[in-house]
Amino acid sequence: MSDAIKGLQPEPVWEYFEELSQIPRESGNEKAFRKYLIGFAEKRGLFWVEDSIGNVIIKKPASSGNEKILPTIIQSHMDMVCVKTAESPHDFTKDPIKLVRKGDWMYADNTTLGADNGIAIAMTLSLLSDSEAVHGPIEALFTISEETGLEGALNLDISLLDSRRLINIDSEEEGEFIIGCAGGSEIVGTLHADYQDVPRNNESWKVSLSGFLGGHSGSEIHTGRGNAIKYGVRFLRDLITVPNISLMISEISGGTKRNVIPSTFSCTFTIHNGNSDSVEAAVLKLREAIASELAKRDPGAGVELVKVGNPQTAVSSEQSAAVINTIYITPHGPESWSVDIEGLVETSNNFAVIALNEGKFFFDTSQRSSIMSARDEMAERTRAALETCGAVVEKINTYPSWTPNTSSPFAEICANSYMELTGTRPKVTAIHAGLECGVINSKAKGMDSISFGPDIRGAHSVEERLNIGSTERIYTFLKKLTADLC
Numbered sequence: 357m358s359d360a361i362k363g364l365q366p367e368p369v370w371e372y373f374e375e376l377s378q379i380p381r382e383s384g385n386e387k388a389f390r391k392y393l394i395g396f397a398e399k400r401g402l403f404w405v406e407d408s409i410g411n412v413i414i415k416k417p418a419s420s421g422n423e424k425i426l427p428t429i430i431q432s433h434m435d436m437v438c439v440k441t442a443e444s445p446h447d448f449t450k451d452p453i454k455l456v457r458k459g460d461w462m463y464a465d466n467t468t469l470g471a472d473n474g475i476a477i478a479m480t481l482s483l484l485s486d487s488e489a490v491h492g493p494i495e496a497l498f499t500i501s502e503e504t505g506l507e508g509a510l511n512l513d514i515s516l517l518d519s520r521r522l523i524n525i526d527s528e529e530e531g532e533f534i535i536g537c538a539g540g541s542e543i544v545g546t547l548h549a550d551y552q553d554v555p556r557n558n559e560s561w562k563v564s565l566s567g568f569l570g571g572h573s574g575s576e577i578h579t580g581r582g583n584a585i586k587y588g589v590r591f592l593r594d595l596i597t598v599p600n601i602s603l604m605i606s607e608i609s610g611g612t613k614r615n616v617i618p619s620t621f622s623c624t625f626t627i628h629n630g631n632s633d634s635v636e637a638a639v640l641k642l643r644e645a646i647a648s649e650l651a652k653r654d655p656g657a658g659v660e661l662v663k664v665g666n667p668q669t670a671v672s673s674e675q676s677a678a679v680i681n682t683i684y685i686t687p688h689g690p691e692s693w694s695v696d697i698e699g700l701v702e703t704s705n706n707f708a709v710i711a712l713n714e715g716k717f718f719f720d721t722s723q724r725s726s727i728m729s730a731r732d733e734m735a736e737r738t739r740a741a742l743e744t745c746g747a748v749v750e751k752i753n754t755y756p757s758w759t760p761n762t763s764s765p766f767a768e769i770c771a772n773s774y775m776e777l778t779g780t781r782p783k784v785t786a787i788h789a790g791l792e793c794g795v796i797n798s799k800a801k802g803m804d805s806i807s808f809g810p811d812i813r814g815a816h817s818v819e820e821r822l823n824i825g826s827t828e829r830i831y832t833f834l835k836k837l838t839a840d841l842c
Contacts, residue, residue: 360455360462365828366482373478377470378452383435383504385449386410390434393498396481409511414496416484422842425492427519430483430834431792432476432526433502437816439612441466442566442620444818461813461821471822472815473502476525479831483838491838495519502526502792503615503816505542505753509792514799521766522805524793525834528575528812530826533774535767535806536760536786537794538574538701538724539731542614543738545719545747547679549712551669554604560626560666561635562607563591567656570619572816573706574724574789578690578699581617582654585610585710587646588621589683591659594638595627596677601634603627604670605679611709614722614753616816618708626670635661671712678745679717683710686721686741691734694726694786701788703730705738719747724788726757758794758805760786766804773840777833782808808833 361370381389393412397404403415412434418425438448444466454465463469480496483489495517499508527534554560565584588610596603604626611618627635639661650657671679687705694700702725709720721738725731739749761767767784774782793805810830811823 358455360457364824366831368482368485369478369827369831372481373475374455376474376477377455380449381435381470382438382448383501386434386500400485402484405516407513407516409508410500411508411512412498413516414484416494416496418492419490422490422492425842426521427493427495428491428838428841429495429497429517429519429522430480431497431499431522431524431796432480433473433499433508433792434477435501435503436470436472436474437468437503437613437616439468439616439816439818441818457824460824462824463821466818468816468818469820469822471812471820472528473526475810475822475827479525479834482831483834489835489838490842492842494838499792503613506755506790506792506795509795510755512796512799514796517800520800520802520804522793522796522803523834523837524791524805524807525809526791527787527807527809528815530809530811530823530830531780531782533767533770533782533784533806533808534787534791535762535764535784536726537758537791538726538788539728539757539794540722540724540753540755540790541731541735541751542753543721543723543735543742543749543751545742545749547717547745547747549715549717550672550675551715552604552672554626554666554668554670555628557629558626558666559629559632560606560624560664562622562624562662562664563588563639564660565621565657566619566660567658568619569654569656569819570617570817571814572789573615573617573704573708573722575787575815576617577704577706577788578701580653582646582650582657583618583688583707584621585618585683585707586688587642588623589680590645591638591642592623592625592680593684594641595634596680598631598634601627601631602673603676604673605676605712606667606670608710608712611720613816614706614708614720616708617706619817624664624667625676626666675745682742682745682747683707685744686738687734692730697786700786702726703734704788705734717747724790726786726788728757755790756794756798758791758797761804764804767806769840770806770837773837774833777836
């Protein structure tokens with residue numbers, strides 16, 4: 357037990373959380389974690405099964421006297437978003453996540469923490485190993501690759517589950533019960549780069565944007581945080597509108613994952629000699645825009661411009677301009693707001709990734725909406741924007757929304773149980789982020805789901821943190837709820 361978790365309650369939850377933090381589990385790299393879960397089940401004599409896609413289900417019989425109670429699914433996902441600071445030497449393929457306690461919050465050391473969704477797994481394992489817990493039959497479902505497109509949920513073998521009520525522990529606001537979420541899709545594009553020789557008398561520069569908060573493109577898209585890619589491209593577009601500047605891109609990159617608001621961007625470009633004043637004017641304009649537009653929303657956002665040596669080749673000025681204009685016109689941010697739930701984004705787009713690798717540009721965007729026709733329209737508008745530069749575009753990772761059932765008896769039981777424990781009634785609502793509940797509900801007729809969890813802030817960023825007191829309260833509630841369902 358490390359100093360970071362020493363003395364924390366419930367002790368088993370934190371011990372499991374630290375234990376699983378030692379195991380690499382980036383999306384697509386969950387093999388070692390599956391082995392860990394299977395070993396956990398076998399050590400305790402619990403039934404387990406792994407479906408063809410790699411989801412793991414562990415079943416625990418009811419506690420004494422509750423054998424006739426309906427079973428309940430407790431669901432979480434194995435994978436985590438892996439992001440680190442530029443200075444961090446962390447290797448997510450082998451290094452453990454180092455936990456850092458600061459007051460009543462648990463952080464990681466310059467990386468994402470993995471509380472999304474590791475704390476849910478720790479709670480579930482603690483419940484499964486508690487011989488004194490009161491509950492009906494439990495089906496613990498651990499899915500793969502949620503963060504990269506809900507792959508585990510979309511390919512889940514639903515025949516392996518008996519229950520038709522599901523507790524998902526993948527929400528990040530204590531006191532909120534989620535009974536609905538947005539559906540989503542992903543529009544990606546590729547474009548072969550048209551390389552040309554760089555004129556000898558050119559000058560070259562590298563512009564870098566960093567310090568943006570970034571964050572989850574579902575739960576934090578409404579905050580108005582800056583998209584580093586979009587701001588960087590504003591600078592580039594100012595330059596290509598200068599007559600006869602002939603800008604050529606040699607390197608461009610920004611963003612990390614489809615569901616993360618980009619927090620960094622860089623571009624190395626070359627232009628005709630004698631245009632230094634235009635470059636300096638454009639970067640000054642960008643700095644002023646960031647200062648006025650993001651002073652309170654993204655106070656750490658900044659821009660750096662340095663002169664560099666000329667590359668031998670770069671992307672033609674015509675194609676560079678086309679790519680810049682494409683990114684410039686592609687939508688980003690909230691598009692519309694719910695008329696049913698105040699403050700809830702209904703439809704949004706996230707321009708997530710731009711890269712130039714191995715002679716190809718790569719674009720990645722994600723669309724979300726609680727209305728499927730609006731999701732599809734946003735996807736098509738994004739497709740049309742990416743096609744303006746000649747990119748080959750496809751739509752992938754489509755998943756359904758989860759329509760709220762405001763008369764759900766299961767949700768009412770959960771709300772009453774929470775009120776008995778805390779004295780306050782939870783906020784029952786829907787969210788703009790995507791949850792696996794929507795996919796699983798669509799696979800199992802009659803499935804009734806609810807999602808809750810402890811306070812997590814900054815998910816999908818290096819500022820990710822988990823509230824310690826909230827974790828204890830939510831686990832206490834989970835144990836009470838499983839008992840009340842009996």
